[in-house]
Amino acid sequence: MNEQSFTFYLGTKIIFGENSAQLAGEELSSRGYKKTMIVTDKGIINAGLLNGILESLTAHNIGYAIFDEVPPNPPSATVVKGVEVFNFNECDSLIAVGGGSAMDCCKAISMMVDNDGDINEYDIGGKEFSRKGPDVFTIPTTSGTGSEVTQWSVITNERTHWKASIGSPYMAPAVALVDPLLTSALPPSLTAATGIDALTHAIEAYTTKGALNGSSPVTDALSLQAIKLIGGNLRQAYSQGENYEARKNTMLGSTIAGMVFPQIGLGNVHALAHPLGGYYDVPHGVANAILLSYVMKFNLVACPERFADIAVAMGENIDGLSIMEAAEKAVEAVERLVKDTKIPNLSTFNIKDEDLERLAEDALKDGNCSANPRATKLQDLVDIYIQANNVGSENTSELQTI
Incomplete structure (x- = not known):
């Protein structure tokens, strides 16, 4: 019998189930984080989906800044702005709350906090990341992209309209809090x-x-x-x-x-x-x-x-x-x-x-x-x-x- 060899890589801890999103504060606190940046969009805020997450952060003495400017098909300019907000607020980690756009953008922001150049340079076959960025915690609000557990991000180059597939083992989220309740509305x-x-x-x-x-x-x-x-x-x-x-x-x-x-x-x-x-x-x-x-x-x-x-x-x-x-x-x-x-x-x-x-x-x-x-x-x-x-x-x- 021939032995089948294969490699399977998953760098993300998955916590799945009802109200798992409210474990955000506990997960960040256990890693010693003090202030996080939440990457999301205004629709998520208006729907009240951040409420339980913010309560969890507060209960565990985790400060936060909110970056809510993520559009669909996020462009590289949004990544640049996110890095600026992260650094200005002296954050030490990131939480993505939303669909694939928010999670992809959040992972890209993390990588560009600690790597140089333009995010578009890191498309497949291009420049490689030399360092891991701050830890990313993902909280999906749609049942679609799977970005909560992948080491990939898709970012649009505004000049060429090219949707760049950017990936690295460094980009894998630390923890995915997968809460089906967040999709109920x-x-x-x-x-x-x-x-x-x-x-x-x-x-x-x-x-x-x-x-x-x-x-x-x-x-x-x-x-x-x-x-x-x-x-x-x-x-x-x-x-x-x-x-x-x-x-x-x-x-x-x-x-x-x-x-x-x-x-x-x-x-x-x-x-x-x-x-x-x-x-x-x-x-x-x-x-x-x-x-x-x-x-x-x-x-x-x-x-x-x-x-x-x-x-x-x-x-x-x-x-x-x-x-x-x-x-x-x-x-x-x-x-x-x-x-x-x-x-x-x-x-x-x-x-x-x-x-x-x-x-x-x-x-x-x-x-x-x-x-x-x-x-x-x-x-x-x-x-x-x-x-x-x-x-x-x-x-x-x-x-x-x-």
Whole structure:
């Protein structure tokens, strides 16, 4: 018997469960911190989601400054401003409260506190971080990006519109406080888009080139479990926001997906989504949700057995079907989920036809494209954009910024 060798890295302590966010003060105090900077946005503050966290910090004599200027698809200028606020207030740690934008921005701020240059220089294949920044504690308020447990941050270069994927083992958060209660007031549209974003992470991680050539029992098990949790609970979380079990399972699926995809890679869905965010400010979760089924159709022939597994994890009956027929069931399951949760169509964002080739050129340069299970040419990416952009715009009523 051949022994299978693999490496699995996770540098983050995860505390999952109801009211876990209120352990923030205890976790910081146990590490000797005195003053932290909270990285968030005004929507989180207005929703009252910081209240319990601030009470916890106060109870443990932890001072704090609040940096609430994080926009969707955060640009490098926001990172620069965050570093200035951190230093001005003489903070010693950071807490990210929010969705992927807040967590990505917070991790980037931490790294630039103790490393020189411009954050854009640290894109994949560029400059490497020489030092770890101040500890980051993540508190996600959406069930989507998995950024609470990853060593990656996506930051937009305002000049080039390029969404840079910046990563380092130094960037892994110290502690993730994953509290499903914080998602209970999330609007249906955000619940849907962030949930399918997480589903995309799991599906791409299970079918990426890395998975085909070097998956492990750990990454495969995590991917399929995340697909099962999200596929089986997102509709209820979307339609019954107060359904704690559905919220909990969807959030658990999101965090598990965040644990696995940095180990094994992603694919064309993310490669195509990043330019849409960089040029048209399409929310990342929405872009992934729009593109997922189109990329799955393109990839079916490369790994139909894996897509058949995904169909089963999504609750499909594949008895008596050929492998390709079973694989197609996975696409159909995703298409129904997108329809049932009223994901807006790409045409909602008024993407110009003349821009599609430029967007595809950026997607082809994205590192995720090279990890896609099926070899991809520029025209393939243009074709996927055309297919997605030529669908009507009936699902627009619930569109909100993520």
